Amino acid sequence: MSEFWLKVEKTLEFHSSRVARKVRGAWWDVAQIPAYKPIFIVGCSRAGTTVVYKTFSESHAIGSLNRETHDFWVDMHPLSNKNWDTHALDAMDASNCDRDYVSRYFYTWTGQPRFVDKNNQNGLCVPYLYSLFPDAHFVYVKRSPGDNINSLIEGWDKPGEFATWSNLLPQKISVENGRYTQWCFFLANGWRDYINASIEEVCAFQYSAINQAILDAQKVIPVTQWSEVFYEDIVRHPKESFQKLFEVSGLPFDLQMQMHCENVLDTPYNAFSEIRLDKWKEGRNRSKIEQVLAKIEAVASAMGYKL
16 A cells, blocks of 8 residues: 555544544433443553553453553642642542543543553552442552562663653652652652662662552452452463453453463563563662662562562
């Protein structure tokens, strides 16, 4: 197909999608269709949440934006409203207005009342999300401390990807003696204590803070609405791991999904290097990570990891 006709095709797809969204939005305003059993993928940044989210997004039984929704949620609850203290939202932040706004947004974009969502900050907002949608299902993705912290450190070297939201932070960031001047991933309570810290201390703090928040929130979620998966199990047994997650979430795991999951690791989503376990032990950050493992031992143990 010539370049001209490719442009024509893309233009038609763009405008037809806009029309479809307007029609669905107008219908939602009439029917007021509430979101139904949404699925929220939670976990630390760089823990493997993207591969889980993208795999759920392959299901035709659920709607997905197929993209991060950080801006959408932060626009609803700007960080400045909480004095830039944290991305966390709790049950008191939830409202009927929020519930309708979220339901309408995802229905307009996906055409389905049930959706799956994922962004870096969802793990700090489980109480809020559960208050919005009491029938929601949460999928908690856990990754071993060494590999997760290693990937966080590597991510901090990519501020253009993970820190674009932080340009308005009121504090000056000087992590690792000024090597890092933009804050990456998310804010958790106490982050200001680390604006001049070493990169390994920052990443250990982030790993501990978000996983502890998820573990605390889990206590109030009905067991039937909570799933957990070790990233390591996904790497070792992808099809079996996803089959369990789909079944507990109430989604069909048909032949198409089985085939997709058998090969899901062949095309990594946003991976920095080859997918394998215990990469940190062979990498450039090993000595840094070894210095902070003791600090996250308690949360790692609660997650099911022995250091």
